[in-house]
Amino acid sequence: MTAAEEQNKELIRRWVEEFVNARALDRIGDFMAEDCYDHSAMPGMNPEGIEGPRSLFQTMFTAFPQIHVTIEDQVAEGDKVMTRARFRGRHEGDFFGFAPTGREFDIEGIEILRIENGKVKERWGGINDMNLMAQLELFGAQQEAAG
């Protein structure tokens, strides 16, 4: 483990605590590069640039206002960090056109982030969206037009 690899792990831990768990949307630029690229962007979302992630986190913070992420393991090599984490929350607001169900979820996510100049530049992977949909019982639910 080099010092740079340890710093990259620390950046992701701070991102989770100070940005995601704090729901501090205005701090996204402290952790993500303006020209970041999301290789696992959802269909219809722009993978290029910080606006896609900003919009996604806005949706998550609205839909799941108590969302809490707990990091369980990290693997760092070179400029990449893989993080495995649990995501817990309750569906209390609009989620891509799905009306709030009040249901709770507890799902796992694994992602690889590439760090450049102290910020997240590229992302692969993410949460298990099928487990999320299943726990919120959204399969078969009415989805209003997103937006």
Added chain:
Amino acid sequence: LSTTEQNKEIVRRFYAEVMTAGNVEVCDEIVAEDFHDHGETLFGSPQGRETLKAAIVGGHTIFPDLNVTLEDLLADGDYVGVRGEMRTHHTGGEFLGAEATGNELQWKGIAMFKIVDGMIAERWFNSDSLSVVQQLGVVPPLTF
């Protein structure tokens, strides 16, 4: 080779020789007998080496030409992180209620392995399972 490079090689063998080629006997060399899986809903969580072997044999009867391409491999201490793409044709039988159509399926996956004494002891994985069930036509596409 360093331990981390050896651990990466074990994971490469798992995907090439076991998952893709279907040679599950290789598990005897690289998977611990008390292998513990933390899988996910769609593809399940086989516990123990023999259960894992049976699950892979079962998977190959449904997807006989399953091919896993590794796109990234990271190692750190006892852990190996891996990201890849699965491609196959649904030719061998029913899966999740969907008849075998012969259609090509393609999905992404990401996994973390813990290696103890040269054997895979634990696995966590997350596949793009929503995409799989949509490709199978089991659930309708969603609008994001």
